Amino acid sequence: MSTQRDLKAYWKQNITYVLVLLSVWFVVSYLFGIIMADQLDSIRIAGFPLGFWFANQGSEVIFVVLIAVYVKLMNALDIKYDVHE
Amino acid sequence: MSILAWTWTIVGLSFALYIGIAFWAKAKSTGEFYVAAKQVHPVLNGMATGADWMSAASFISMAGMISFLGRDGAMYLMGWTGGYVLLAMLLAPYLRKYGKYTVPMFVGERYYSNTARVVAVVCAIFVSFTYVAGQMRGVGVVFSRFLEVPINTGVLIGMAIVFFYAVMGGMKGITYTQVAQYCVLIVAYLIPAIFISIMLTGNPVPQLGYGSQLSEGGMQLLNTGGGYLLDKLNEVQKELGFSAYTGRGAKSMIDVFAITFALMVGTAGLPHIIIRFFTTPTIKGARSSAGWALLFIAILYTTAPAVASFARLNMIKTLNNSEYTNAPSWFKNWEKTGLSAWKDKNGDGRIQYAKGNAFKGKVEFEKGAVGPYGERVVKTQMDDKSANELYIDNDIIVLANPEIAKLPAWVVALVAAGGLAAALSTAAGLLLVIASAFSHDLLKNVIAKNMTEKQELLSARIAAGGAVIVAGYFGINPPGFVAQVVAFAFGLAASSFFPVILLGIFWKRATKEGAMLGMLSGIAFTAAYIIYFKFVNPTANVAANWWWGISPEGIGTVGMLINFAVVIVISKLTKEPPKQVQDMVESLRYPRELA
Numbered sequence: 001m002s003t004q005r006d007l008k009a010y011w012k013q014n015i016t017y018v019l020v021l022l023s024v025w026f027v028v029s030y031l032f033g034i035i036m037a038d039q040l041d042s043i044r045i046a047g048f049p050l051g052f053w054f055a056n057q058g059s060e061v062i063f064v065v066l067i068a069v070y071v072k073l074m075n076a077l078d079i080k081y082d083v084h085e
Numbered sequence: 086m087s088i089l090a091w092t093w094t095i096v097g098l099s100f101a102l103y104i105g106i107a108f109w110a111k112a113k114s115t116g117e118f119y120v121a122a123k124q125v126h127p128v129l130n131g132m133a134t135g136a137d138w139m140s141a142a143s144f145i146s147m148a149g150m151i152s153f154l155g156r157d158g159a160m161y162l163m164g165w166t167g168g169y170v171l172l173a174m175l176l177a178p179y180l181r182k183y184g185k186y187t188v189p190m191f192v193g194e195r196y197y198s199n200t201a202r203v204v205a206v207v208c209a210i211f212v213s214f215t216y217v218a219g220q221m222r223g224v225g226v227v228f229s230r231f232l233e234v235p236i237n238t239g240v241l242i243g244m245a246i247v248f249f250y251a252v253m254g255g256m257k258g259i260t261y262t263q264v265a266q267y268c269v270l271i272v273a274y275l276i277p278a279i280f281i282s283i284m285l286t287g288n289p290v291p292q293l294g295y296g297s298q299l300s301e302g303g304m305q306l307l308n309t310g311g312g313y314l315l316d317k318l319n320e321v322q323k324e325l326g327f328s329a330y331t332g333r334g335a336k337s338m339i340d341v342f343a344i345t346f347a348l349m350v351g352t353a354g355l356p357h358i359i360i361r362f363f364t365t366p367t368i369k370g371a372r373s374s375a376g377w378a379l380l381f382i383a384i385l386y387t388t389a390p391a392v393a394s395f396a397r398l399n400m401i402k403t404l405n406n407s408e409y410t411n412a413p414s415w416f417k418n419w420e421k422t423g424l425s426a427w428k429d430k431n432g433d434g435r436i437q438y439a440k441g442n443a444f445k446g447k448v449e450f451e452k453g454a455v456g457p458y459g460e461r462v463v464k465t466q467m468d469d470k471s472a473n474e475l476y477i478d479n480d481i482i483v484l485a486n487p488e489i490a491k492l493p494a495w496v497v498a499l500v501a502a503g504g505l506a507a508a509l510s511t512a513a514g515l516l517l518v519i520a521s522a523f524s525h526d527l528l529k530n531v532i533a534k535n536m537t538e539k540q541e542l543l544s545a546r547i548a549a550g551g552a553v554i555v556a557g558y559f560g561i562n563p564p565g566f567v568a569q570v571v572a573f574a575f576g577l578a579a580s581s582f583f584p585v586i587l588l589g590i591f592w593k594r595a596t597k598e599g600a601m602l603g604m605l606s607g608i609a610f611t612a613a614y615i616i617y618f619k620f621v622n623p624t625a626n627v628a629a630n631w632w633w634g635i636s637p638e639g640i641g642t643v644g645m646l647i648n649f650a651v652v653i654v655i656s657k658l659t660k661e662p663p664k665q666v667q668d669m670v671e672s673l674r675y676p677r678e679l680a
Contacts, residue, residue: 007674007675010674010675017543019172019175022171025167029163029345030345033159034338034341034488034550037333038333046296047296047314047315048296049331051156051307052156052159052332053296053487055162055163056156056159056387057160057292057390059162059163059166059167060162060386060387061387062161062384063166063169063170063490064376064379064380064383066170067173067174067375067379068376070172070174071369074178074372075369075372078369082677083675083677084369084677085676085677
């Protein structure tokens with residue numbers, strides 16, 4: 001059984017994960033896809049101007065990866081603090 | 086077999102499949118009716134969520150909108166996918182832990198107030214009806230274009246199908262039908278995209294194809310030299326006076342930012358999406374299910390911009406400056422249905438495409454009248470400020486894809502079945518939200534508390550049936566504002582539900598006074614802004630008059646911030662929530678039930 005202190009640590013770690021992952025979420029879509037898109041467009045990868053690619057496809061692909069990482073991290077965290085189902 | 090025969094066959098088969106699933110998955114309890122007894126595998130739930138989410142608009146219209154918007158169109162691509170990250174990390178697992186049936190129920194219990202619950206019911210029903218009317222209309226439109234029946238007959242057929250499986254199967258029936266519908270719609274979307282990609286670039290993966298160089302065949306077809314497809318597209322755009330396709334478009338950066346944000350947060354606040362995460366067996370499942378949902382959605386959403394670029398380049402290259410009498414057959418076919426039109430403004434018999442509108446307002450035709458080249462005569466006054474002679478409806482981009490790629494008749498039929506699957510699956514999900522809001526949140530909780538389970542199940546079915554009829558009525562008699570209120574639905578969901586649910590989970594101190602005032606102020610602000618610019622004073626709806634340069638489509642972002650601020654300030658000023666509510670919030674944080 002987890003102690004109160006463990007539970008606090010679990011929740012804190014969860015919040016940290018979410019904040020880090022959501023920063024990436026913000027950077028790839030709002031920063032790369034909108035705010036910095038014009039500058040990034042001067043770089044070209046696989047035929048795509050980079051800013052255009054982030055706005056069109058890159059953010060979506062990274063969104064999927066972010067959720068996968070979150071699921072992996074949280075499943076491990078649940079077991080570490082013995083709060084899994 | 087003719088296109089029409091193929092279409093009836095494939096659409097008929099897909100409908101038979103949906104009905105078969107409905108028989109197999111009949112709901113026997115309220116638990117099965119509201120949340121499929123929480124027995125849906127996360128991957129299947131992800132697929133069902135994908136179909137639930139991707140509406141007629143995503144399937145039929147989105148690629149077309151992007152095609153005309155260029156990079157600005159990415160606000161739809163990012164906005165309608167990014168919300169799943171918020172859902173997965175901020176809402177889904179905790180609401181699954183809560184485990185009850187509806188979003189209003191969570192709001193009511195977390196904020197220890199039936200009034201809050203009723204406010205949430207009203208929001209949920211309004212958002213859902215707004216949406217569902219558009220879906221029923223979409224069903225009718227697909228029927229009329231592909232099956233040559235009147236729109237209204239199409240709406241009635243769609244109503245009958247949805248009535249059948251939503252009323253009988255509830256969430257359980259809907260879920261498994263949506264899984265089938267996802268498969269139909271994704272195949273229907275990908276096949277034409279793959280073939281067009283091969284045709285123009287030789288690359289079978291459309292997501293990469295539109296970044297590639299044109300192939301020999303592509304150069305021949307478009308009658309142009311070699312090079313990257315996107316470079317060609319930028320070139321022709323500039324020649325015609327448009328801004329570069331891959332560069333910044335007409336919208337300001339802050340507006341694109343705000344619209345994207347409102348769409349993301351609105352997605353995470355839409356009740357018919359949130360409730361899908363009540364159906365998984367575990368919390369682990371709810372988390373991964375959001376990931377699967379986004380993966381399945383992203384398959385279509387990464388293909389859409391490819392389709393948009395292919396179609397844009399193909400359209401300009403094959404139509405601009407070509408003689409009308411030699412125009413490609415797809416153009417003339419869609420002219421028959423009123424989705425494309427041409428007015429020979431300069432009298433040279435050729436189609437000229439340019440910046441600006443060909444006509445002033447909605448395009449309507451003189452019945453049966455034919456111009457000197459055999460073109461349909463447009464009744465709508467032409468716009469002489471622009472040299473543009475061409476009108477192309479957004480929807481053509483997807484609907485005409487199989488013809489542009491010269492694919493066989495059965496592919497055209499598949500696209501029709503895909504459009505129907507997209508519209509029906511979304512309609513069913515919305516109808517369930519309406520039914521459960523009535524039977525569970527209003528009847529069982531407020532009006533008739535002593536109902537037995539059997540009575541509640543019956544009332545849920547009657548509510549679903551009633552909702553189908555109302556939705557069908559709006560499908561047949563669409564209120565003029567249907568297109569306008571899409572922004573409203575997202576803005577409303579963003580400015581009402583999202584902040585209140587988020588703070589309800591992450592901040593124990595949020596009080597009922599804070600939540601109610603937060604929801605009301607968020608909605609009131611957003612609604613007032615949209616109503617003013619869309620209905621009261623539409624002529625003032627230009628960037629110069631917008632606050633902070635944010636259009637009504639993006640104002641939900643500001644409404645959301647107001648909601649957050651109000652909840653926080655008022656909660657600080659009011660008495661903290663009762664102990665048992667704080668304990669409930671605490672318990673949401675841990676997947677296991679702790680003593």
